Amino acid sequence: MxxxxxxxxxxxxxxxxxxxxxxxxxxxxxxxxxxxxxxxxxxxxxxxxxxxxxxxxxxxxxxxxxxxxxxxxxxxxxxxxxxITTIAQELSLLKDRSVADNVFCGVEASRLGFMSRRETKRRFAELTAGTGIRLDPAPKAGSLSVAEQQMVEILRAAARGAEFVIMDEPSARLSGTERDQLHRLLREMQGRGTxxxxxxxxxxxxxxxxxxxxxxxxxxxxxxxxxxxxxxxxxxxxxxxxQLSGNYPPKAMRTRSGQPQQTEPPALRVRGLRRPGLGARYVLDLDVFSGEIVGLAGLVGAGRTEFVRAVYGADPMAEGEIQISGKPLTKPFSRPLRRVLGGNLLRPTRAIRFGLGLIPESRRDQGLLPDRSLRENVSLPHLKHTTKAGIVFRRAERNLVVAAVDGAEVRGGGLETPVHLFSGGNQQKSLFARWMVTGLKVLIADEPTRGVDVGSKRSIYDLIASAAGRGLAVLIVSSELEELIGLCHRIVVMRDGQFVAEFTHPDLDEADILRQAFGGEPTPCPDGLKTSPQ
Amino acid sequence: MNATPFAALARYGIVWVTLALFLVLAITTDGFLTGPNLRNVLDQQATLLIAASVATLTMIAGGFDVSISAVAVAAPLVALRIENATGSVILALLAGCAFGLLVGAVNGSVVSFAKINSFITTLATSFIVFGIGFLVSDRSIMRPESEAYRDIARTRVAELTTATWISLGVVAIAWITLSATRFGRHVYATGGNIEAAKLAGIRTGRIIVLVFALSGLAAGLAGVVASSRSISATPSDDFSFVFGVIAAIVVGGTSIAGGNGAVWRTLLGALFIAFMVNGFNLHQIDPIWQRIIQGVVILVAVAADAWSRNRRA
Structure with a gap:
């Protein structure tokens, strides 16, 4: 056989x-x-x-x-x-243990339960010779680069005699030279019959x-x-x-002139945004106008979530300027101060005060307080408006929440029902209800229909369209391209942390957008480009 | 979509069992349902209630404060040092509370900014604070100079001691703070889902500093009240006080995972344990068995909490 x-x-x-x-x-x-x-x-x-x-x-x-x-x-x-073994995109190493410990984890060289150091050393040398991977067995796995950690995973697979290796997005986080190295490794593995x-x-x-x-x-x-x-x-x-199901609300731009108000300042203006760390290679600019629905398309890991979180102040940004309807949202910190503060120019508190709302990627991990009532979940960012001398006025809170919950059509329970008892679709709608408040100017929704049934999907699309109809600027991140094409006036494509293309309704073609998202070939890390001039 | 009737019953479990215990003791013993006995139970629970009602906020915010014991030991020593030096009872009381507040603020800042586990942080500060207690007292029992110091806890107002009145006042303030103020909502949000709380614009770091500061303040007050009741304070490194506090919170049904609970629950939890001990004494049950049964009760309470959380995961 x-x-x-x-x-x-x-x-x-x-x-x-x-x-x-x-x-x-x-x-x-x-x-x-x-x-x-x-x-x-x-x-x-x-x-x-x-x-x-x-x-x-x-x-x-x-x-x-x-x-x-x-x-x-x-x-x-x-x-x-x-x-059969997998090398996943998210590496699963014990970061505080040595390379050799990681490689032989579970298949340790031991005699009567005691580790044999000499045997471990011999087997490690054998493995590295066999695979052509040159790694020091001593350092902690966590101190290695992503590429080196991947090699540890490959060695680990080899140590267990894996004949069938599944590599899930192995090069997504590698630089150009690291990718070449990985490709050579894959060919060598193949040469040995894997x-x-x-x-x-x-x-x-x-x-x-x-x-x-x-x-x-x-x-x-x-x-x-x-x-x-x-x-x-x-x-x-x-x-x-x-198949485009056609199950989308009409794309009327219901701003006063029927066109994006290019003469007015945009509701959201992002200039020169740069994040610290790996994704900081590019400087990002984006405008979203009042009444406009803009989609961010791209592959998983292209940096879309990171971009919107930085705009909202959820993650630090290294530099950049954000304006809401012409008013500066980012504070012009001096550079030394910024360095001390870890590059964080913005907090969600301030973003919310300026009229920004974010519906995060994961409603369970980042959105809801599962044990608390629908009422408390919806009013959470707006308690300031219902509080006098520190005391929350229930009636004012109720009025605010009732209007929002009606607007978002949250069904399946009362205001006092703990939110975890609602269906996924209604939980998602409760997050929309949270931002159905007056004074909101920009709504950012990250994967707004993830894990939601078909019926709720349509009503979420209607919510998004009617929010834009009321003059909100809407920015959507979605991995369902069909959804973006059905909903958006404009789609911006992100690849490798960079905006690479822009398409405007009615020229939203799936093949064109995908070609930009995939980019034909991997864009190597521009080794010559310095991340910052400082 | 509604919770099952059984879940509703379980949700208010502590109310039913406390009531049941109260009725059983009222029927089976002569001494339980008498004014002096009940007043005495309340007076004995006063210091625990002061610390536990505020520590409930800390636990709901997702924190765990074990420095309550150390503060309750050291704060009255600081207070008596001031009293001995100045002769002022008011200054002594303020100094004891301020000391607790300061320790709590340090705890909260370390937890929030250095992102160190709160159990470990407060365990470490406990040793420091116990040490401060030995330093300020010169390792010996301290006593107040003025007779007035004992009046802090022992004055009788409308049949109840001032210790009882202070504890009821603190319970009321903590209750209102948690259930009716914006700060209270932010406490629930921080403990329930810290990432979601941040994205909803809550400065979770501040909330954590505040709950620990308040918990320290309450522990300081509890210590001063205790020293007024016994008209003395002894330096020690005895951790047992905080265990009673945590037992009351947990038996009441506040989640050790944070995000859920209430001050009235802690009030009932403390009363339940107090009634139980009182009942054992009235029935002349061996104190060794009291401990074992108390342990079982706490386990049951924690298991019920874990069960209700797992059921919807």
């Missing part, structure tokens, strides 16, 4: 999460010793496939064959026993490395073909073609 050409095979695999069909009747054959690329839009089901093969999820139906034998892994450990399933957003990278490429869309396998028969364009063509 071991010499059979097929290493891993999926037959009719399906997996559903709640109302979402993540993977639908997928058939996939991965040849032994090949590098097999897996591409698709955000949420197409690539990572779910990887997790089914590696035992993180178990499929609802269909069968998984490894070396021709049907398997049903219930834990990653079981998949591991069959030689099979690699490469999940990546970087189409050119996939085409360069892979023998075979599979394209996914909406949980389905579109096609599997030889890499040399594909181009980045042909891959993008295969990814798109979702």
């Amino acid at each position: 071991a010499d059979s050409a097929t290493h891993v095979e999926l037959r009719g695999i399906s997996k559903r999460f709640g109302t979402t069909q993540a993977v639908d009747e997928a058939n996939l054959v991965v040849e032994r010793g090949s590098i097999h690329g897996l591409v698709g839009e955000n949420g197409a089901g690539k990572s779910t496939i990887g997790k089914i093969i590696s035992g993180v999820y178990s499929a609802d139906s269909g069968s998984l064959l490894v070396n021709g034998q049907p398997e049903s892994f219930r834990t990653p450990r079981q998949a591991f026993g069959a030689g 099979t690699v399933l490469l999940i990546s957003h970087f189409l050119q990278e996939v085409l360069d490395l892979s023998d075979t490429v599979t394209v996914m869309r909406d949980g389905r396998i579109v096609r599997t073909a030889d890499a040399c028969d594909e181009t980045t364009d042909s891959l993008i063509e295969a990814m798109i073609g979702r």
Whole structure:
């Protein structure tokens, strides 16, 4: 069996999460010793496939064959026993332990329970010689660069004799030279007979490395073909073609003149925004006008969430200026002071006072107080308006909340019902209710319909459209391109921490936008570009 | 979408069990339902209630203050040092409270700005504060010079001691602060989901500093009241006071995970434990068994909290 050409095979695999069909009747054959690329839009089901093969999820139906034998892994450990391992985008190293400890974690060289140092050393040398990875076994894993940490993960996989390695977005966080190194490593692994399933957003990278490429869309396998028969364009063509459901509110720009008020100062103006750390390579500018819905499109990890959080003051920004309707929101701190304060020019408190509202990416982790009532969750940022001498006036609070909850059509419970008892859609609407207050000028919604049923989706779209109709500037981050095309007057595409293109209604073409989001080839880290002139 | 009737019953569990215990003791013993006995129970619980009602805010904000013991030991020593030096009872009272406030503010600042776990922070400051207690007292028992010092806790007003009145006053203030003020809402938000609280514009760092400062202030007051009741203060490094405080909060049903709870719960939790101990004494049950049963009661309370949280996760 071991010499059979097929290493891993999926037959009719399906997996559903709640109302979402993540993977639908997928058939996939991965040849032994090949590098097999897996591409698709955000949420197409690539990572779910990887997790089914590696035992993180178990499929609802269909069968998984490894070396021709049907398997049903219930834990990653079981998949591991069959030689399958994953190197995830988010690395999972013990940061305070040494490189060698991490590599041999779980398969330690020991005698009667005591660690054998000499044996560990010998095996580490053997591994590095075998894989061509040069790493010092002593330093703590947390002190290494992302690329080096990835090598530790590869060594760890090799130490366990993994024959089938799933790499999920391995190059997303690497610089240009690091990427080249990774590519060499992947080829070496292949040369030693390891099979690699490469999940990546970087189409050119996939085409360069892979023998075979599979394209996914909406949980389905579109096609599997030889890499040399594909181009980045042909891959993008295969990814798109979702049915636009047409279930969106009309896109009337209901500002006074019917057009964006280009003569007025924009409701939101961002100039020269730069974040500290890795994502600080580019300086970002953006205007959103009153009554306009602007979408931020891009792949996961392109920096969209980081951008909106910096605008709201949730994350620090290194420099930049933000204006709300012409008034400066950022305080002009002097540079030394800024350095002392960790580059934080802005806090949410101030952003809210200026008329900015943020609906965060994760309502459970960043949005709601699950145990508290709907009333308390909605009024939380606005208690100042219902408080006299420190005491919250219940009637004023109630009036504010009733109007907001009606406006956002939150259903399924009363004002005093703890918010965790509402459905996902109504929880999301309660976050919209939070910002249904007078005086709001800019609404930022990060993944506004994530984990929401179809019915609630439509009413959230209506909420967004009517907010814009009332003269709000709306900025939406979404990984569902269809949703952005259906809702937005303008779509700005972000790639690798940078705004790369802008499309205006009615010229919102899915293929054009995706081409910009994928960018054809990975943009290497501009090594020559200094991050800051200071 | 409504909670089940059983969940509603469980939510007010502490009310029912306290009532039940009260009724059982009233029926089975002669001594329980008498004015002197109940007044005595209240007087004995006064210092615990002062500290626990305010510490409830700290716990709801997601913090854990174990320095309450150390402050309650050292604050009256500071107060008596001032009293011995100046002869002023008012100054002594103020000094004791100010000392607690200062320790609490330091605790809160370290927790909030250095982002150190609050249990560890307050454990460390506890040792420092116990040490200060030994320093200011010169390692010996301290007594007030004026007779007036005992009046802080022992004056009778309308049948109840001033210690009882002070504790009821502190409970009322803490209750109103938590349930009716903006600050109270921010306390719930900080403990319930600190990230969401920040994004809703709450300065969570300030909230944390404030709850620890208030908790220290209350512990200082509790210590001074205790020293007035016993007309003395002894330096020690005895941690037991805070355990009673935490037991009252937790038995009342305030979540140790933060974000949920109430001051009335702590009031009932403290009364429940006090009634239980009183009942054991009236029934002449061996004190060894009292401890064991108390431990079981606390475990049951914490398990109920964990159960209700897991059920909706």
